[in-house]
Amino acid sequence: MTAPPHASRRDARAPRWTTTAATTAGKGAGAPSNDGGLPSCALVREVSAALMRAYGKPAPQRRSDPLDGLIGTILSQNTTSANSRAAFGELKRRFPTWEACRDARARDVIDAIRGAGLGAIRGPRIQEILGRIEEEQGRLSLDGLHDWPVRRGMAYLQSLPGVGPKTAACVLMFCCRKQVFPVDTHVARIARRLGWADEDASPEAIQALLEPRVPARLRYALHVNLIAHGRMCCHARRPGCGGCPIRAYCPMGVRGHDPNSMRLNWVMSPYS
Numbered sequence: 001m002t003a004p005p006h007a008s009r010r011d012a013r014a015p016r017w018t019t020t021a022a023t024t025a026g027k028g029a030g031a032p033s034n035d036g037g038l039p040s041c042a043l044v045r046e047v048s049a050a051l052m053r054a055y056g057k058p059a060p061q062r063r064s065d066p067l068d069g070l071i072g073t074i075l076s077q078n079t080t081s082a083n084s085r086a087a088f089g090e091l092k093r094r095f096p097t098w099e100a101c102r103d104a105r106a107r108d109v110i111d112a113i114r115g116a117g118l119g120a121i122r123g124p125r126i127q128e129i130l131g132r133i134e135e136e137q138g139r140l141s142l143d144g145l146h147d148w149p150v151r152r153g154m155a156y157l158q159s160l161p162g163v164g165p166k167t168a169a170c171v172l173m174f175c176c177r178k179q180v181f182p183v184d185t186h187v188a189r190i191a192r193r194l195g196w197a198d199e200d201a202s203p204e205a206i207q208a209l210l211e212p213r214v215p216a217r218l219r220y221a222l223h224v225n226l227i228a229h230g231r232m233c234c235h236a237r238r239p240g241c242g243g244c245p246i247r248a249y250c251p252m253g254v255r256g257h258d259p260n261s262m263r264l265n266w267v268m269s270p271y272s
């Protein structure tokens, strides 16, 4: 598809709503950053505000048990929310205390979490984590995380077997209300498409680079809304660029990944 005759190359890259939004921080559409590929804090604020308008302000986190959160997050990897919730519920039903889970036969733990998949790997890992926590903390609890500085909490959680930066940050964010910025596959995909990260950057690398660029008070809302955006609009295979609330900031959307969205772009051009 080619641009209509009245629309210059620049016109097609700058629909009305794109220009209005993207210039408040001195950025053109799709201009990703003022520091390599990384976005400026001002640009992140604009994108966050646009997502907030589209998906709303997430309900505030409630302080909750970080050990429950850790086990639940481990069970949530590579499966659906429904499956991981069911597996967590079954684990708690069969083993009312984490001590009982730690001391249970491995095959009973594997059986309890079978619905989440990878039970043969996750079951022994969960028991090993429980054993390590008791040994190192003196009791089977991670309540200390509520009071520890973020750096110490991240380091401790990542010292546990199979716990990476995303899982650690999720526990601190959702259970301890810490201002961290977990990057999962949705957040990583959108960050790459926005030009905020290299195409081949891992979620772990993106988390390390992006977190300092996200103002602390916006981290939770931006994380939650990027996941909502990844699920509802910026799909892995066919992103819905035509109705995207942050297309103004996205080189991929401005280039017109979706032919229908390009048509909408021109209709809304201030230069038409």
Ligand code: SF4
Pocket (backbone or CB within 6 Å): 190, 193, 194, 233, 234, 235, 239, 240, 241, 242, 244, 245, 246, 247, 250, 251, 252, 253, 254, 257
């Ligand atoms: S414009 Fe398209 S690719 Fe870019 S963030 Fe929106 S849906 Fe994703």
